[in-house]
Amino acid sequence: MNFFANPFMPTQARPSGGQENLAVSVSEAMTTLMDPFGFGRAAFDYWRDSVERSVLYLDVMRERGNQYLAHMEQTKPSVLGFETEVLVDGRTLPQPTNYELLRVIPPEGVETDPLSRPFVVVDPRAGHGPGIGGFKPDSELGVALRAGHPCYFIGFLPFPEPGQTVEDVVESEVAFLRHIIERHPETTEKPMVVGNCQAGWQVMMAAALEPDVFGPILIAGAPLSYWAGEHGKAPMRYTGGMAGGSWVTAMTSDLGNGLFDGAWLVQNFERLNPANTYWKKQYNLFANVDTEANRYLEFERWWGGHVVLGGEEIQYIVDNLFIGNRLSTAQLVTRDGRRIDLRNVRSPVVVFCSRGDDITPPPQALGWIRDLYDDEKDIIANEQTIVYCQHDTTGHLGIFVSSSVSRKEHTEFTANMDYIDVMPPGLFETTITHVDEHDQGELIERDYLLEFTPRNFDELDREVMHEPEDDRRFATVARISEINLGLYRIFMQPWLQAVMTPEAARWIRRMHPIRLGYKLLSDRNPMSVPLPVMAEQIRQDRHPVGKDNLFKAFETMTSDQIVTGLNAMRDARDSATERLFMDIYGQPLLQAAVGLYGDAHVHRRRPGDEPEHRRFLEQRQNELREKIEQGGAHEAVMRAVIYVLGGAPATDERNFKRLRASRAALEPSTKLSDFKHLVREQFFILKLDREQALSSLPTLLKGQSNAEIDAHLTHLEDVLSASGELSEHAASRFAQVSELFSQARPAVKAVESSPDTPQQPPAKASQAPAKATQETPAKATQKAPAKATQKAPAAKSNASTKKPTASRRKPPTKG
Known part of the structure; x- marks a missing residue:
């Protein structure tokens, strides 16, 4: 009917x-x-449509509740969209944890190469269950599978093992990576590891302790510097101070009988954006219930998959990271005495963050670089490569969930992992541009191109926006947190632990408002019995109205006003919280009471170098000095490429593709690890003594024929022109390199003459007469960078070069 x-x-x-x-x-x-005038008809049509949408909306919420209950009843709940098999169960390790190593089985029609670099995704354990890094085809795992990489996933179970600690989790991840390396003995490249959100700092801790098991590291939306943030845009960093410290965390764990309910963390995230939590997300489903139901249920399956953390784990995280900020200042020490210093990470680190992220804003994602290093030269001295990429608009979850981000940013990161792995040490920013903005299309295999631009700390400071006055405030919070935690443990904790039982803790978890919201709208509620019948009848005879309906337009306008009002309330709340925090913890009397007032105290000390590290650097420099004149043509070509590109404002994957392809043609057995070693060694030699490194190029090329030197110069031109026209500074460097290569040419034999004819000294190759020119292939026909060909054709004489010859008579200078 x-x-x-x-x-x-x-x-x-x-x-x-x-x-x-x-x-x-x-x-x-x-x-x-x-x-x-049609008002009555429009009103009736809208009324009928709104009633139908209401029934369908409630039915979707009923399905959400059923989905939640079924998901939470699983032994190993996960939202992964790919089939997997368990390789290592963390519960069987010497220090048991609730983590698992899974091998991702490629879907039908997708083939992976076992010789390719393994790809590992580590999911965040911040209140939700595992699987968000691969819960749909356009995801981090989906991108890597389509690229042909063997993929692995590190997930976790809903409940921790008794006595499990953060250090145990870190050691489990190291054990998992060792197992992956053992599974791929023929692959010399170490696994690329992706750490999302909270998993990012876990991965960085593991890489600092065991750097040899990591390849390139991508940390997406991962907070590492918790005190950092821009005023007015980082509300979460004030939470610990406004709560009086971490005693609240300890109390919540005690109410859970030693377990911390992750639903409290999810609630903190939801409070950041009340407009989206309480209206926008739900209204979007109501307004588009005919098309949004599946997408909504898919996301809610993960968002509602709450897990539990151990009380000792969450207390360690809050005390040492959220409030203490000890990770980014190398103050963490393991129970066996090892210092967790992120400067020990030897793998390239890619930091992916977004300006639209209110949970991990760019200052918190990038501030650790400023905390650890004095400048970009300090990064180079520690042989680290740090690349950062900033999205303009996407939110926190969009960094590792959005399909558009996966198809663009994550696809480019995955495709360029080998290039990132061989990049020289330093600080770089990467940007992703569409191929339409470039030429050289034969070297671009996808729709986008990843470009790398060297950055200095002045440019980094504009993103981090460090405020020294804030450091003293957050240090005051850390001291007060320790005091309040101590008082809680003396006066309140014994009473709570005495009265709490496992049954009471389970009842409190079940009654959590977020969990209860899922259960009340499910088939377990008798009031929902007629919903599926009514919804099915409506679907068979649906009467939607268009956007041109007057009352539907009023509905949309009302919704926008509600969102605007809730956003205004949020902004007022955040602004008041920030002012209150600054006023309370900026009081000199309070700072003096906890021993922090006065300029004599430095609260964000940069960790100094250990004597052993200084001796290592000195030994390394001596070894490099001995290698300046050691090697051959490969070392000379690589040194020249690094020197010329060092004068370019940016570089991209096209240079790497041509350089690696040409090297593979010359030495087919060359491994990527050897190629990386060659690049880094020549980079450090140039940094150590540029003048001697350049002046020794003819020595490295000694014994090469004219044809071989011409081939090297052709190769250089081909590589350097891959990214387009050289800048004026880079073209000048190329001219300098061309002259040095020409100095290595064999001397021209003197022409036989009579005793009355005076003997002339041998001419340089660049000044050779016609006879020498006949012995050498003509360079004028070679393809060269646009500016370089005008300023320095490789084998032409100085007379035909527009670069003044006076500059070539000088020895190579620094800078």
Whole structure:
């Protein structure tokens, strides 16, 4: 039966056959006479549509509740969209944890190469269950699988093992990576590891302790510097101070009988954006219930998959990271005495963050670089490569969930992992541009191109926006947190631990408002019994209205006003919280009471170098000095490429592709690890003594024939032109390199003459007469960078070079 039939045309009186059109015309005419402006019809259509949408909306919420209950009843709940097999169960390790190493089975039609670099995704354990890094085809795992990489996933179970600590989790991840390396003995490259959100700092801790098991590291939306943040845009960093420290965390764990309910963390995230939590997300489903149901349920399956953390784990995280900020200042020490110093990470680190992220804003994602190093030269001295990429708009979850981000940013990171792995040490920013903005299309295999630009700390400071005055405030919070935690443990904790039982803790978890919201709208509620029947009937005879309906437009406008009002309330709340925090913890009297007032105290000390590290650097420099004149043509070419590109404002994957392809042609057995070693060694030699490194190029090329030197110069031109036209500074460097290569040419034999003819000294190759020119292939026909060909053709004489010869008579200078 149709409950929403046209009231002007009753169902039982509706004509059939040829009379129907006439009856409808009469009905429309009558309706027009009764409602000439159409307000009544629009109102009725909107009323009918809104009633139908309400029923369908409630039915979707019922399905959400059923989905939640079924998900939480699983032994190993996960939202992974790919089939997997368990390789290592963390519960079987010497220090048991609730983590697992899974091998991702490629879907049908997708093939992976076992010789390719393994790809590992580590999911965040911040209140939700595992699987978000691969819960749909366009995800981090989906991108890597399509690229042909063997993929692995590190997930976790809903409940921790008894006595499990953060250090145990870190050691488990190291054990998992060792197992992956053992599974790929023929692959010399170490696994690329992706750490999302909270998993990012876990991965960095593991890489600092065991750097040899990591390849390139991508940390997406991962907070590492918790005191950092821009005023007015980082509300979460004030949470610990406004709560009086970490005693609240300890109390919550005690109420859980030693377990911390992750639903409290999810609630903190939801409070950041009340407009989205309480209205926008739900209204979007209501307004588009015919098309949004599946997408909504897919996301809610992960968002509602709450897990539990151990009380000792969460206390360590809050005390040492959120409030203490000890990770980014190398103050963490393991129980066996090892210092966790992120400067020990030897793998390239890619930091992916977003300006639209209110949970991990760019200052918190990048501030650790400023905390650890004095400048970009300090990064180079520690042989580290740090690349950062900033998205303009996406939110926190979009960094590792959004399909558009996966198809663009994550696809480029995955495709360029080998290039990132061989990049020289330093600080770089990467940008992703569409291929339409570039030429050299034969070297670009995808729709986007990843470009790398060297950065200095002045440019980094504009992103970090460090405020020294804030450091003292957050240090005061850390001291007060320690005091309040101590008082709680003396006066309140014994009483709570005495009265709490496992049954009471489970009841409190079940009654959490977020968990309860899922259960109340499910089939376990008797009031929901008629919903599926009504929803199915409506789907069979749906009457949606368009956006041109007057009342539907009023509905949209009202929704926008509600969102604007909630956003205004949020902004007022965040602004008041920030002012209150600054006023309370900026009080000199309070700072003095906890021993922090005065300029004599430095609260964000940069960790100094250990004596052993200084001796290592000195030994390394001595070794490099001995290698300046050691090697051959490969070392000379690589040194020249690094020197010329060092004068370019940016570089991209095209240079790497040509350089690696040409090297593979010359030495087919060359491994990527050897190639990386060659690049880094020549980079450090140039940094150590540029003048001697350049002046020794003819020595490295000694014994090469004219044809071989010409081939090297052709190769250089081909590589350097891959990214387009050279800058004026880079072209000048190329001219300098061309001259040095020409100095290595074999001396021209003197022409036989009579005793009366005076003997001339051998001419340099660049000044050779016609006879020497005949022995050498003409360089004028070679393809060269646009500016370089005008300023320094490789084998032409100085007379034909526009670069002044006076500059070539000087020895190579620094800078």
